Amino acid sequence: xxxxxxxxxxxxxxxxxxxxxxxxxxxxxxxxxxxxxxxxxxxxxxxxxxxxxxxxxxxxxxxxxxxxxxxxxxxxxxxxxxxxxxxxxxxxxxxxxxxxxxxxxxxxxxxxxxxxxxxxxxxxxxxxxxxxxxxxxxxxxxxxxxxxxxxxxxxxxxxxxxxxxxxxxxxxxxxxxxxxxxxxxxxxxxxxxxxxxxxxxxxxxxxxxxxxxxxxxxxxxxxxxxxxxxxxxxxxxxxxxxxxxxxxxxxxxxxxxxxxxxxxxxxxxxxxxxxxxxxxxxxxxxxxxxxxxxxxxxxxxxxxxxxxxxxxxxxxxxxxxxxxxxxxxxxxxxxxxxxxxxxxxxxxxxxxxxxxx
Ligand SMILES: *Cc1c(COP(=O)(O)O)cnc(C)c1O
Numbered sequence: 001x002x003x004x005x006x007x008x009x010x011x012x013x014x015x016x017x018x019x020x021x022x023x024x025x026x027x028x029x030x031x032x033x034x035x036x037x038x039x040x041x042x043x044x045x046x047x048x049x050x051x052x053x054x055x056x057x058x059x060x061x062x063x064x065x066x067x068x069x070x071x072x073x074x075x076x077x078x079x080x081x082x083x084x085x086x087x088x089x090x091x092x093x094x095x096x097x098x099x100x101x102x103x104x105x106x107x108x109x110x111x112x113x114x115x116x117x118x119x120x121x122x123x124x125x126x127x128x129x130x131x132x133x134x135x136x137x138x139x140x141x142x143x144x145x146x147x148x149x150x151x152x153x154x155x156x157x158x159x160x161x162x163x164x165x166x167x168x169x170x171x172x173x174x175x176x177x178x179x180x181x182x183x184x185x186x187x188x189x190x191x192x193x194x195x196x197x198x199x200x201x202x203x204x205x206x207x208x209x210x211x212x213x214x215x216x217x218x219x220x221x222x223x224x225x226x227x228x229x230x231x232x233x234x235x236x237x238x239x240x241x242x243x244x245x246x247x248x249x250x251x252x253x254x255x256x257x258x259x260x261x262x263x264x265x266x267x268x269x270x271x272x273x274x275x276x277x278x279x280x281x282x283x284x285x286x287x288x289x290x291x292x293x294x295x296x297x298x299x300x301x302x303x304x305x306x307x308x309x310x311x312x313x314x315x316x317x318x319x320x321x322x323x324x325x326x327x328x329x330x331x332x333x334x335x336x337x338x339x340x341x342x343x344x345x346x347x348x349x350x351x352x353x354x355x356x357x
């Protein structure tokens with residue numbers, strides 16, 4: 001086990017009022033960092049005060065985008081324990097993203113140990129109001145000062161922490177989604193299965209246009225035929241048709257969501273039919289026409305479950321479940337957030353205790 005050097009911050013901040021947290025704007029006092037240099041490997045695991053960080057204006061990440069990230073959460077349970085949700089699954093995916101972006105794999109046991117130590121140090125930053133959490137953002141950037149396209153030889157890994165407010169501050173509500181016909185985010189053989197900034201850069205234009213038209217996000221179709229459903233901006237997508245929940249299979253162009261996995265496993269444990277397969281937007285519209293489309297919902301770490309109340313495809317709008325939260329969406333939301341906040345027994349082994357307060 002690598003020793004993690006700790007440099008404490010001189011001044012400590014305080015957690016703002018829990019109804020004023022928002023998302024991703026406030027950061028804790030410390031961060032974790034680790035360096036990689038070709039020939040030496042990953043080294044210098046450390047916890048240091050959170051703050052600005054010097055990189056060269058020629059740092060490769062700024063020019064060629066070789067970078068990856070993760071997003072997971074820690075929670076404060078009602079009995080005042082600090083827990084993380086499926087951290088090792090997130091770190092395994094981090095290494096999968098590293099492979100896709102030709103970033104050297106990390107020893108995730110070291111990253112995990114660093115993460116635990118960081119969250120324990122910052123435990124007073126974990127908010128406790130219902131729906132709030134400590135958002136954990138690990139990321140790796142390529143830092144060689146070199147303007148020329150190649151695989152970098154130097155990287156820095158960071159983990160920063162941000163206390164975040166309830167995603168559904170104004171209530172758990174269905175959203176309106178535009179089915180994207182024009183823009184493409186990712187294609188099989190591309191970067192879609194990696195959690196990498198490039199996928200977000202590729203999605204901004206489409207989401208701006210959709211927002212101007214009054215939608216919350218876009219639903220991506222496969223980039224080639226614009227027929228098969230992929231995922232929503234930052235979430236995987238599920239359709240409940242004839243009491244079966246269906247989500248697009250992992251085909252290399254969509255993200256292997258941890259919440260998606262949780263939903264599939266939880267639904268199956270309830271005896272529901274939960275299927276991963278190719279599904280076209282035409283099939284969804286047909287099911288709606290036949291009265292068989294019962295629910296649509298997104299899944300992701302930030303929102304957990306996001307019910308969809310309206311879809312618009314080629315100008316044709318359909319309303320799902322009378323724009324009401326579906327029974328399965330609500331049940332999954334309650335169950336998964338219950339697991340995360342320690343109200344539901346963790347029979348899957350997804351919740352990892354970090355500290356007691
Ligand atoms: C992070 C992410 C998701 C959701 O994954 P979770 O592990 O459930 O948070 C879905 N799609 C994309 C593009 C993402 O970046």
